[in-house]
Amino acid sequence: xxxxxxTVMKARTLKRHLREGSKNILRNGWMTFAxxxxxxxxxxxxxxxxxxxxxxxxxxxxxxxxxQIRAFIDIAANQEDIDALEKEITxxxxxxxxxxxxxxxxxxxxxxxLGADGEAMAMVNQDNPLNAAFIIKxxxxxxxxxxxxxxxxxxxxxxxxxxxxxIQKLFTFNEYARYIGIGLIAALVLTAAFLISNTIKITxxxxxxxxxxxxxxxxxxGFIRWPFFIEGLLMxxxxxxxxxILVIGGYYYLYENMKDRTFVPFFELIPFSPFVWxxxxxxxxxxxxxxxxxxxxxxxxxxxx
Amino acid sequence: MIEMKDVQKTYHNxxxxxxxxxxxxxxxxxxxxxxxxxxxxxxFIRLMYREVKPTNGEVLINNHNVAKLKEKExxxxxxxxxxVYQDFKLLPALTVYENVSFALEVIExxxxxxxxxxxxxxxxxxxxxxxxxxxxxxSGGEQQRVxxxxxxVNSPKVMIADEPTGNLDPDTSWEIMKIxxxxxxxxxxxxxxxxxxxxxxxxxxxxxxxxxxxxxxxEQRGDYGYES
Numbered sequence: 138x139x140x141x142x143x144t145v146m147k148a149r150t151l152k153r154h155l156r157e158g159s160k161n162i163l164r165n166g167w168m169t170f171a172x173x174x175x176x177x178x179x180x181x182x183x184x185x186x187x188x189x190x191x192x193x194x195x196x197x198x199x200x201x202x203x204x205q206i207r208a209f210i211d212i213a214a215n216q217e218d219i220d221a222l223e224k225e226i227t228x229x230x231x232x233x234x235x236x237x238x239x240x241x242x243x244x245x246x247x248x249x250x251l252g253a254d255g256e257a258m259a260m261v262n263q264d265n266p267l268n269a270a271f272i273i274k275x276x277x278x279x280x281x282x283x284x285x286x287x288x289x290x291x292x293x294x295x296x297x298x299x300x301x302x303x304i305q306k307l308f309t310f311n312e313y314a315r316y317i318g319i320g321l322i323a324a325l326v327l328t329a330a331f332l333i334s335n336t337i338k339i340t341x342x343x344x345x346x347x348x349x350x351x352x353x354x355x356x357x358x359g360f361i362r363w364p365f366f367i368e369g370l371l372m373x374x375x376x377x378x379x380x381x382i383l384v385i386g387g388y389y390y391l392y393e394n395m396k397d398r399t400f401v402p403f404f405e406l407i408p409f410s411p412f413v414w415x416x417x418x419x420x421x422x423x424x425x426x427x428x429x430x431x432x433x434x435x436x437x438x439x440x441x442x
Numbered sequence: 443m444i445e446m447k448d449v450q451k452t453y454h455n456x457x458x459x460x461x462x463x464x465x466x467x468x469x470x471x472x473x474x475x476x477x478x479x480x481x482x483x484x485x486f487i488r489l490m491y492r493e494v495k496p497t498n499g500e501v502l503i504n505n506h507n508v509a510k511l512k513e514k515e516x517x518x519x520x521x522x523x524x525x526v527y528q529d530f531k532l533l534p535a536l537t538v539y540e541n542v543s544f545a546l547e548v549i550e551x552x553x554x555x556x557x558x559x560x561x562x563x564x565x566x567x568x569x570x571x572x573x574x575x576x577x578x579x580x581s582g583g584e585q586q587r588v589x590x591x592x593x594x595v596n597s598p599k600v601m602i603a604d605e606p607t608g609n610l611d612p613d614t615s616w617e618i619m620k621i622x623x624x625x626x627x628x629x630x631x632x633x634x635x636x637x638x639x640x641x642x643x644x645x646x647x648x649x650x651x652x653x654x655x656x657x658x659x660x661e662q663r664g665d666y667g668y669e670s
Contacts (some may be wrong), residue, residue: 149550149551149553150547164535314470324587347533348533350531351548352520352534353525354520354521354545354548354592355518355520355521355548355549356517356548357514357517408624
């Protein structure tokens with residue numbers, strides 16, 4: 138008798154917990170409905186936020202990726218000077234890539250960017266007035282300005298070109314937007330978890346006697362907790378169904394209607410697949426987490442009989 | 443089998459429910475615990491399955507000191523003791539069958555064994571034909587029989603009952619007592635707190651009387667000893 142109960146669970150016991158957990162969902166119909174409804178409400182909000190946040194993030198990343206420094210090389214510089222300059226630039230720790238673009242490539246670039254008009258430039262090919270350049274990208278786009286300044290002071294650099302003030306402001310804005318977004322989602326999830334654990338607490342309060350009886354016939358705490366764990370998991374999953382459908386449907390509609398209308402530069406939605414499935418998976422995960430957490434936290438205090 | 447050595451219980455609010463309790467119950471005995479309301483009978487009973495922890499002294503069940511059990515060891519103790527309450531304590535959402543089988547699921551018996559044991563014990567309490575009923579669809583006596591079935595399905599060495607007939611009419615009470623005697627005849631120790639003079643004086647057993655938290659009388663084939 139003076140022995141601890143073995144903690145290894147038999148397969149049929151797990152089956153029993155699964156059965157009990159799902160039966161409880163039906164037995165406590167209205168309470169289940171209330172809990173599932175609060176999971177659903179929260180997840181719809183989280184889903185909308187996620188979609189907006191991730192799209193904004195994607196857009197700003199695209200903008201940031203386009204930011205590069207163009208350091209034009211003095212026409213007077215010879216190959217040795219150029220090599221030395223390249224070494225010097227490469228030494229800067231913030232640099233991620235450096236690429237040499239010859240006079241000819243620069244001209245070609247210019248011509249292609251001008252389209253049909255560019256062909257008129259063909260005649261200057263003989264007497265190319267452009268400088269060769271280094272095209273530099275920094276690992277963190279935020280470092281662009283510092284790095285550009287440093288490069289400008291190097292020998293044989295005639296001028297430096299990089300994103301202007303607007304882009305700097307955009308960077309700062311993006312940074313804040315990201316933090317605020319993450320903060321909002323975290324707050325939303327936490328609030329929901331509390332709301333749901335309260336709802337579930339009421340459900341369980343009504344069942345505290347049941348828990349007491351289980352303990353009196355010799356059920357271990359783990360044995361009692363399992364069905365509640367499964368019940369919470371199921372409620373979380375049930376609660377995420379409607380938000381997932383809404384996100385898939387809503388995003389499909391939005392994406393189909395927006396994809397051909399690029400009325401704002403950079404404003405382009407993330408392609409439907411696999412983005413929507415990833416968001417759905419996240420919602421499912423959050424739902425399951427909230428359900429389990431709420432359920433397990435509330436049953437904990439009733440286990441002290 | 444069951445032994446209490448100088449047991450004292452003082453609750454958090456300062457009320458001393460029991461003190462100086464020294465008793466010994468042998469395997470297979472049938473013991474009534476009697477006394478006025480609030481004398482400490484319930485505390486006495488609850489000490490045995492560790493719903494209550496003694497403040498001082500030892501409570502020995504099969505030579506193990508129940509007072510010293512760790513939280514994790516309590517379920518094992520309770521599996522060896524069947525408990526029956528005045529208010530039955532059945533799970534309302536479960537059927538008769540499920541209420542009984544629950545005690546076996548807890549100890550992870552095989553489904554086959556569970557089915558056999560539950561049907562056997564429902565046969566014993568004469569409720570085989572109501573296995574699918576919910577507690578609310580049964581009479582008080584029938585509900586108590588379900589509770590007894592749950593208590594003994596695991597073949598415990600001890601059955602403890604806290605005023606099991608308190609909510610039942612006399613006829614039904616006798617039915618319950620018949621089952622108790624049958625359980626006792628199979629070798630199970632029965633300890634029963636009761637207020638029923640009728641039962642104690644008719645079905646003569648050992649009587650332990652508790653007053654003001656102390657054992658004031660302990661006699662074989664005793665009387666109830668109070669006005670009813």
